Amino acid sequence: MSVFAARLTGDVSRRTMIWLAALLAALVIAPFVVDDYLVTVLILILYLAYTGQAWNIMMGFTGQLSLGHAIYVGLGGYVAAVLFTRYGVVPWLGLFAAMPVAAACGAVIGFLAFRFGVTGVYFAILTIAFAEFARIGFDHLDIVNAAAGLFLPVAQYAHNDLWRLRGSPTMFYYVILTATLAAFVLCRLLITSRIGYFWLAIREDEEAARAAGIDTFRYKMYAVTISAAVTSFAGVFYAFFYNNLFPEQVFNISQSIQMILGPIIGGVGTLFGPILGAFVLTGLAESLNSALTAIGIDLPGAEQVFYGVCLLVVVAALPGGIWPWLAQRLGIKDAGS
Amino acid sequence: MTALLSLTAVSKRFRGLIAVDRVSFDVAEGALFAVIGPNGAGKTTLFNMIAGATTPDDGGIVFAGEPIGGLSADAVCRRGIARTFQLVRPFPALSVEDNVVVGALLHRRSVAAARDHARELLRRLDLFDKRRQRAATLTLPDRKRLEVARALATDPRLLLLDEVMAGLRPTETDRMVATLRELNRETGVTILLIEHVMRAVMALASRVLVLDHGVAIAVGAPEAVVRDPAVVQSYLGTETV
Numbered sequence: 182m183s184v185f186a187a188r189l190t191g192d193v194s195r196r197t198m199i200w201l202a203a204l205l206a207a208l209v210i211a212p213f214v215v216d217d218y219l220v221t222v223l224i225l226i227l228y229l230a231y232t233g234q235a236w237n238i239m240m241g242f243t244g245q246l247s248l249g250h251a252i253y254v255g256l257g258g259y260v261a262a263v264l265f266t267r268y269g270v271v272p273w274l275g276l277f278a279a280m281p282v283a284a285a286c287g288a289v290i291g292f293l294a295f296r297f298g299v300t301g302v303y304f305a306i307l308t309i310a311f312a313e314f315a316r317i318g319f320d321h322l323d324i325v326n327a328a329a330g331l332f333l334p335v336a337q338y339a340h341n342d343l344w345r346l347r348g349s350p351t352m353f354y355y356v357i358l359t360a361t362l363a364a365f366v367l368c369r370l371l372i373t374s375r376i377g378y379f380w381l382a383i384r385e386d387e388e389a390a391r392a393a394g395i396d397t398f399r400y401k402m403y404a405v406t407i408s409a410a411v412t413s414f415a416g417v418f419y420a421f422f423y424n425n426l427f428p429e430q431v432f433n434i435s436q437s438i439q440m441i442l443g444p445i446i447g448g449v450g451t452l453f454g455p456i457l458g459a460f461v462l463t464g465l466a467e468s469l470n471s472a473l474t475a476i477g478i479d480l481p482g483a484e485q486v487f488y489g490v491c492l493l494v495v496v497a498a499l500p501g502g503i504w505p506w507l508a509q510r511l512g513i514k515d516a517g518s
Numbered sequence: 519m520t521a522l523l524s525l526t527a528v529s530k531r532f533r534g535l536i537a538v539d540r541v542s543f544d545v546a547e548g549a550l551f552a553v554i555g556p557n558g559a560g561k562t563t564l565f566n567m568i569a570g571a572t573t574p575d576d577g578g579i580v581f582a583g584e585p586i587g588g589l590s591a592d593a594v595c596r597r598g599i600a601r602t603f604q605l606v607r608p609f610p611a612l613s614v615e616d617n618v619v620v621g622a623l624l625h626r627r628s629v630a631a632a633r634d635h636a637r638e639l640l641r642r643l644d645l646f647d648k649r650r651q652r653a654a655t656l657t658l659p660d661r662k663r664l665e666v667a668r669a670l671a672t673d674p675r676l677l678l679l680d681e682v683m684a685g686l687r688p689t690e691t692d693r694m695v696a697t698l699r700e701l702n703r704e705t706g707v708t709i710l711l712i713e714h715v716m717r718a719v720m721a722l723a724s725r726v727l728v729l730d731h732g733v734a735i736a737v738g739a740p741e742a743v744v745r746d747p748a749v750v751q752s753y754l755g756t757e758t759v
Contacts (some may be wrong), residue, residue, distance in 0.1 A: 182707035375623050375632075380618045392569065392603070394595035394624040394672050 189369060194467065205461045208358055212351045214401060220350045225421070226463045227357040228415060233443035234364040234420050235411040240441070241450035243404040244384030247302070249290075251436035252315045253361030253409045254281040259428050262331050263324065265345075265421075272346045272417050275297045279417050280410040286311075288402060288411025291377060300387075308444040309434060316432035333420065349417025353422050361456070368452055371407075380404055384450070426442030426463040442488060447500025462491060475479045520578075522708050523568070523599075523676055528587070530563050530732075537563040537613045538578065539732040545676070545725075550702055551710045552723035554649055556753050560732040561712045562604055565680055568710075569601040569689030573675070582675065594755075596624065596641035600666040600674035604712075610654035617664055621671030633669075639667045643697060655715050659690050670701070677701075679711040683718045695721050716754070720744070728753060729751040 190198070212220050232254065239245045260282050261275030270278075288312050294304050320328045341348030346356070373376045379400045382390040391397050401468050420426050430436070447458025466484045473480055508514070521544035530538040538560040545551045553561050566572040566650050568579060571593035579587040586594055595601075599623075609617050614635055622632035622639075640646040643663045648656065653664060662682050669677060679698075683691045695718050713719045714730055719726060719740060726743045728736040730752040743749055 372585060373629065375627060375629060378616065378620050378623055378629070378632075381612060381616070382609055385611055386607050387589075387602065388571075388618070389607040389609065391591040392571075392601050392607075393621045393668060394592050394600075395620075396592050 189366065192514070194512075194514065196511075198245070200511065200513065204446040205362070206514070212354055217350060220354050221442050222463065222467045226459045227354070227361045228418065229440065229443050229463060230456040230459035231357060231361045231364050231418075232412060232415045232440040233447070233459055234361070234368055234452075235408050235415065236440055237369065237444045237451075237455050238371070238380075238408040238411065239404050241444060241454070242368075242377065242380040242384065243401060244387075245401060245410070246305045247308040247405075248305045248437050248441070249312035249433070250309070250311040250408075250412055250440050251310075251432050251434065252286060252421060253320065253412035254416040254436060254440075255312075255315055255426075255428070255431040256283045257413025258431055259319065259325050259331065259416070259422035259438055260413075261417040261428055262333060266333060273300060273344065276414060276417055279413045279488070283413030284406040287405040291402050291405035295398050309437070312432055312434065312437060316428050319428035319432060321391055322383055324508050325426070325428075328428060330425055331420075333424040335424050346418075353402055353418070357418060357491065360414060365439065365452060365456070367411070370423040372452070376400065376403060418469060442492065444502075446491055446502060448504035451502065451504045451508075454504040455505070458502070461487060461503065520547070521545060522549075523710065524578075524659060525579045526580075527579045528564070528574050528579060528644060530560070530567060530572060530575050536732050538567070538574075538638075538729075540679070541732070541734045542577075543727050543734065543737055545710055547675075547706060547708055547748075548706050549708055550698070550722050550724045551708075552698070552719045552726045553710070553712045553729060554714070554719055554726060554753065555714075555729035558731075559729040559753075561729055562680060563732075564729065565601065565678055565712060569599060569626055569678055580757070595672055595674075597651075598673070598675035599678060600669035600672045600676075600683055601678040602662070602669050602680055604684075606658070606661045606665050608653035608656070608661055608664050608668070610652065612653055614651050614653055614656065614664060615640065615648065617650035617672045618667045621668040624672045636671055639670050642701070643667045644693075656681075659686050662686065666694075670707070674707060676708045676710060676732060679709060679713075681714060683710055683715040686715075688717070691718050692721075694718070698722060716744075 186473035202445055211223060236247065236250050237248050242305040243321030260279040264275040264278060265272060290308060293306050299307055312389045325331050341352040343352060380393045382393060382395055383397050383400060387397055418433065442462055443458030444455040445458065446462055447456065466487050467485055469483060473483060495503060523545040527540040528538060529540050541564060555561055562682055563572060567574045570593060575587045578585055581597060581599060586597060599628055609620065618636035618639055618659065619632045619750050622635040626632045626635065637646065641648050645660060645663055645667060648660065648739060656664060666679065666682060682736050686694060698709060699722065702708055723740050725738065726740045728743060728749045735748050736746045737754065744754060
């Protein structure tokens with residue numbers, strides 16, 4: 182345990198620790214100071230920070246571009262939701278089925294790609310293809326109610342039931358906050374360990390990594406399965422928070438894209454990038470929406486345009502993302518990157 | 519003395535072109551062995567076959583008593599053969615130290631132990647003061663040294679060096695020669711190098727193999743090889759050495 186503690190905090194400056202503590206404190210007290218609407222915005226932000234962190238394991242650490250991560254969200258959500266609605270299995274136990282299913286799916290995609298040398302943009306296309314297969318497949322799968330969608334029973338709850346994940350947005354907020362924190366810690370542990378160094382080597386130059394004795398196939402398989410398993414929890418959360426699952430939504434490519442915008446804008450391969458990116462993007466997009474509503478303008482699609490503009494600005498001005506630039510100014514070192 | 523590395527009639531063809539033609543030689547444990555020859559003689563192809571980057575079409579490669587021909591590059595490295603690349607390939611976004619840590623982690627589970635080992639090698643190769651820089655910011659001579667350090671970090675029994683002196687100034691060449699000699703003497707690592715810089719070959723190698731058009735035309739002590747008429751004609755020219 183002390184080994185983990187040392188790896189978590191080793192070479193982290195006091196300054197960074199203070200910033201982290203302040204940020205965490207602000208997030209913990211947030212539901213007491215902001216209104217319900219803002220809590221749901223924060224849930225969305227943390228949800229995207231979480232999924233971005235999970236995606237980052239593949240792209241940021243290992244250099245494998247997945248554009249189909251929605252498949253792991255969808256599988257996680259459907260497995261837990263079906264187990265809950267049909268068999269009464271609580272989501273936390275459902276997670277023990279959802280994670281292996283998503284990990285197995287990731288392993289199949291990874292095996293096909295890495296064994297047969299599908300790399301770069303072709304790998305990205307393969308991941309899109311699998312997510313699309315899943316979308317169309319689930320659209321016709323009766324056990325999950327096909328295109329009509331799967332609904333979780335919604336009732337008025339007198340109190341929050343954390344065990345069954347039934348309750349108020351505030352409860353969901355703390356669940357996703359804890360998960361985001363856990364994903365952050367997990368990524369920090371991974372990237373400062375042997376496996377993390379091997380991932381970075383593969384990202385930087387796969388042939389040189391192989392020449393250094395790294396079994397690149399094996400380590401890429403670890404990356405895709407871990408990333409898939411971590412992502413699947415987001416699906417479980419999604420299902421129980423929104424109480425419905427439609428293949429057209431949950432497996433949609435727009436899900437996959439939304440997931441990766443945060444890390445790209447925040448900084449691919451960094452630990453804070455996904456979190457910062459989610460705050461910047463969703464935070465600003467929501468402010469824009471409220472501002473537009475306040476002045477009485479109804480502009481459908483304004484959010485998407487805004488995402489596009491953000492992406493353009495960041496790619497042009499800060500190709501490494503906002504975080505590396507900001508970290509330098511704050512005097513903070515990120516274990517990733 | 520038994521050979522650490524032994525090649526028997528190793529051949530490689532690329533679409534009818536014979537890059538390496540039935541080449542046989544032995545490298546003794548602890549030797550400093552050089553492969554020389556004109557451009558296109560098949561030196562790098564020979565290296566790639568030993569290092570597992572290319573599969574030989576024919577012939578046998580035996581390392582430490584086990585056949586390794588056709589194994590993947592990472593499997594070859596795990597058995598104790600480390601290589602550098604002719605066109606250097608450091609991990610550009612990683613620090614100089616982390617580049618070497620990656621190599622050192624091959625046979626070490628703990629990152630701290632790998633870091634200690636990496637720092638020792640960085641000191642040996644005069645890169646310790648630059649350990650926090652990104653590898654991409656290094657000059658070419660430093661990158662070549664970094665490649666050697668990363669390869670050494672995997673604790674090889676045999677080190678394959680593909681033109682690590684090319685592009686270095688004479689003083690830098692002498693420094694590299696001294697470093698390699700010292701390594702060979704102190705750690706006992708066997709070194710097989712491809713080299714064009716005859717100054718380095720003569721100073722370093724105990725044995726030399728000359729390749730020309732994929733064929734081994736001479737093998738022996740460096741002083742004898744450079745006087746061999748066939749070698750002079752095909753590679754060195756009458757004016758050299």
